Amino acid sequence: MELWKPVLNFEGRYEVSNLGRVRSLDHIVRIVRHGVEGTRLVKGRLLKPGSYKSGHVSVAIGKNNSRLVHQLVLESFVGARPENMECLHLNHNPKDNRLANLKYGTRQENIQMDYAANRRRGWGHKAYA
Numbered sequence: 001m002e003l004w005k006p007v008l009n010f011e012g013r014y015e016v017s018n019l020g021r022v023r024s025l026d027h028i029v030r031i032v033r034h035g036v037e038g039t040r041l042v043k044g045r046l047l048k049p050g051s052y053k054s055g056h057v058s059v060a061i062g063k064n065n066s067r068l069v070h071q072l073v074l075e076s077f078v079g080a081r082p083e084n085m086e087c088l089h090l091n092h093n094p095k096d097n098r099l100a101n102l103k104y105g106t107r108q109e110n111i112q113m114d115y116a117a118n119r120r121r122g123w124g125h126k127a128y129a
Contacts, residue, residue: 012025018073018077021046024044041084
């Protein structure tokens with residue numbers, strides 16, 4: 001079942017789901033046409049994520065504010081990122097931003113998980129020679 005929570009610092013404007021989807025909410029915007037002020041309703045919608053080379057996905061939250069989806073999910077459902085921690089994908093798939101696949105952990109833990117899943121190789125490997 002998909003659950004939605006407000007995006008931290010964007011409450012009432014954006015929400016993120018436990019399935020890793022992000023949406024804007026209906027909101028009123030001020031417009032000026034031909035010198036006449038008014039307002040109009042902008043309907044909320046699912047945001048289309050963009051991809052990084054690493055495979056992580058991001059969405060534009062407001063103007064000039066791109067945010068990684070996995071960070072939004074953890075912040076909204078678990079809380080602010082603890083100091084010296086980062087977001088970990090448990091199945092090593094950076095496109096899988098379901099809450100069940102994410103947790104906070106240390107950089108060392110993230111690297112160890114990658115080695116265990118053969119996502120990283122040591123210096124003796126041909127790729128580093």
